[in-house]
Amino acid sequence: QVQVVESGGGLVQAGGSLRLSCTASGLTFDNYAMGWFRQAPGKEREGVSCISWHGANIYYADSVKGRFTISRDNGKNRLYLQMNSLKPEDTAMYYCAAKAASGYCSGSWPTKSSYKYWGQGTQVTVSS
Secondary structure (H helix, E strand, O other): OOEEEEEOOEEEEOOOOEEEEEEEEOOOHHHOOEEEEEEOOOOOOEEEEEEOOOOOOEEEOOOOOOOEEEEEEOOOOEEEEEEOOOOHHHOEEEEEEEEOOOOOOOOOOOOHHHEEEEOOOEEEEEEO
């Protein structure tokens, strides 16, 4: 049984930093590209970042470029998202997901339906 579990969310002031973690079990982690998504109240879930199985290909949403850094540790089955210079508009539930049937992000990386396994999310709240 595949399990994906996020952690590391919390309340932080604008300009602060948080590091999200995601642990995946029950799958061969280094067979999958991994992504981070977020969903704010009343909004659609949006793609934040994606990393290929070997970490060589990385994509970011324009809204987080230069502030967020995605990384992975295949030996530990873990995915990370370092978030710096946080803004109130970054407030959302953040989700980790394993991309379906591919170790590469490709152009479909921001599309929710491209991902097969999802975690329950971790809340990030940025106060102004």
